Amino acid sequence: MSAVAEAPAGRTVEPHQRRPIRLAELFLLVLALAAGTGAFAMVGRATTGALPEGFWLASGMLAGVALVGHVVLRIRAPWADQVILPAVVLLNGLGLATILRLELSGARNMAGADATSNAVYSLLGALVAFAVLWFLRDHRSLRRFTYTAMIVGLVLVMLPLLPGIGQEINGARIWVRVAGMSMQPAEFAKIAFAVFFAGYLVTNRDTLTLAGKKILGLQLPRVRDLGPILIVWVASLGVLVFERDLGTSLLFFGLFVALLYLATERFSWVLIGLALFGAGAFFAATLFPHVSARMDVWLNPFDEALYDRTGGSFQIVQGLFALGAGGLFGAGWGEGYPHRVPYAYSDFIYTSVGEELGLTGLLALLLVYLLVVQRGLRTALAVRDGFGKLLAGGLAFVMALQVFVVVGGITRLIPLTGLTLPFMAQGGSSLLANWLVVALLLRISDSARRPSALPVRGQVAPGGASHEPVVVGTDDAAPAGRPAGTPASGTPLPRRSPAYGGPTEVIEPQPGTPRGERP
């Protein structure tokens, strides 16, 4: 709280000085709540003629989530992105309304639809997310858990293979059942892997980028640098082979390739990754009948024999019928027959929305997802530390990829796999995990948008932005938990507190130089 806090007058760029009051978020939250509770009401009116049972409770819960989230952000992450939370509340609300609508249809194959339990998981997910925001003050502390995260991720991935607790549902062995609760550990594993990749790559990016031979114009990395990467590659192939889950395996792999590319800036990694996955998928398709059956269904869903076969194209064709029936504007809440589609409340919730809200609704939905993802990527662009960049980029990309795999599978862009649409599909694991992703993105975006007290390359430190003296240190973590490696090159050194010790130097403001984006 000293001299640096004082900024000279007459600067060309006025940085944020006061804490934002997040009015935009508040306004957007009101809109999202109106859409969500409006959907509840319309679903009830269309099916029972009155407000659905528990309408006020559900609406109150959703509003509570929005309000608590908003307050937590105001207090603990005031600079965080203001669009992400409203977008997620909107998605979650629409998802609950859709599940409620399917539950109220009373159809026999919709017996699994349970809006109440999903609302409880949404609440739980949101509360966990807000707790993370409250207690995790700096995303960089996660970097300490790089290798822990890898082990946690691998263990989570392998859990379903354990006899006794692992469960096979509809051919995919991706479930774990403990004490009467089932969960899909892969949903959490994706976060663990994102943390691991970000931590590992930010440390090893230079060796991965520069060491190694150049073959055919491609810079190939050294084998010993590849160790952990190969382990994860094997793990994701293991998911494909032993758990028969193409979607999750694709998700891990996509995350992995995207982060390698981000960290090394080498396109060769993308090619290597795609080649590895292609090889794995090819062998899977030739060796495992269930994978080749999926391919047939993808290519010829309308084939009569495939349609009638158990595990054939019935589901996807019914999903396409639902989408077709929705047309441009949809049948309206409660007016369609989305419950004709097996698992319309989980894997195929996209077709349920498509039938009743139409193409208009689905395009809006995709735009909301795109908005969340692009906000995440913006966060990655803006954040100053390499770990944060990789983590935010990875989490945002994994969400985009998940939406792509689900919707692409339903609309026959790619073979159908069993992933859930984030925030919408029924499933506690998916909700909890995706709310956690949101918490991390919000935390990173707070740090990205928080005015930097550190002028770099002749920039001016903004006045009054920081509560602490600005110091320059060699590292950004406490000595006790100092991670290996240096901050990513080219990234501005992050703020740090003098409490951590080390050489301290007060930077004098240099008037007259404009503050600009780092090249």
Add this chain to the structure above:
Amino acid sequence: MNTTLRRLASVVMVMFVALMVSTTWIQFFQADELNNDNRNVRKIYAEYGTARGPIVVGGEAVASSTPVDDEFGYQRQYADGPLYAPLTGYFSLVSGTSRVEDAENDYLNGQADALWVDRLQNLLTGVDPQGSSVELTIDPAAQQAAWDALGDQRGAVVALEPSTGRILAMVSKPSFDPNELATHDTQAANDRYEELLNAEDDPLLSRATHWTYPPGSTFKLVTAAAALESGRYDSGTVVDAPETYTPPGTDRSIPNYGGTPCSPTDEQTLADALRISCNTAFARLGVDLGTEALAEQAQDFGFNQRFDVPFSTYASSFPNPQDPGFADAFVALSAIGQWEVTATPLQVAMIASAIANDGELMAPYSVDRIRDPELEVVREGSPRRLSEAVSPSTADQLTQMMVGVVEDGSGTAAQIPGLTVAGKTGTAQWQDGRDPHAWFTAFAPAEDPQVAVAVVIEEGGDAGSEATGGRVAAPVAKAVIEAVLNG
């Protein structure tokens, strides 16, 4: 890393655009194809979800939709299922729709173009769409009388109003209960449908409109009409009526029924030949008139045509006169309603009806009017002339000849005290070793015809080999005529 981050953001953008394109492709460009796929049950769901209009006979609904608490919303019910099945048809999740349920589907479900005002009103007032009611021309008393009189014999009855072509009764036995197919228990409906499809006596097919029989001696009315129309004959013309007749070009002779001579002198008037249904006289007459004249006359009475009543019926058939295989021997047989001549009971009723209506053949129809939910008439069935089958004078002579049949000929069983009935019997051979089908067609009162009836009883019904049209079928026709005229 920011360069690669930006590239990654572009990749994400491309991914989402791809999703938007694929979704648009399905929901916009592919939608029609998907909606019309026969594996897509939404169409049926949509129809089950609306209050389908009733089918009404004599002010009572014989088919109606009642709200039920299941995923479909409405259950179709048939008040007197088997009795009206040849008219109503069925409305089923499993087997689709048939008969009036099918032909007037657009009105019953409220989607007909003519109902756009109602739909607009519904849209504006927020009222759930409702179907229109379809009122049939059926006389419930005549329908019931025909049903009762047939008993458990296999056969069909059709009654028409000669001056308009309105169908007054249409019964087919054995029948089926459309309720069993309309049930929302698809397993039960499916089982029942399979059972009916594979049943030996085909209860799903209406014998009145979707089954053809050799018309036998009832076709002599057509031959007689052709003779009178030729101008070379009248009812008093004396024709050869030998004991047996061997047409030119064959050595198989045609006997009379029971092998008896028609007349001691081997000749008689045309009226007498029809009265006692003399085979040899009409076979000779047919050869004399020739294929062209017979075919033309049959055509004028409606042979070789389908009728939309409003559901489409089978066509009765008279062979093509140009066919080189249509030799004299076959002409002789055709003239007495055998060989390849076949007719639906509806067609036979139309022959009697045209004669009764001064020779004018009216198009048969079963839908009187259609009312929208506000009871406004949106469509009214109107009588339509199909052709002049015979001249009024020919019709007159034929009427007199048919009166003779009932007064002291082969059809005395159809006599009704105080009423002049005109009729014609038929006993149709159809397969060696099987009993002949018994026919009777009639109209009454002869002076001012109100109803024309055709009755067929397969294989002679209860009477078996002893059956003749006059003995077995005429009483059924009589019962129907009485029901119509006393109603």
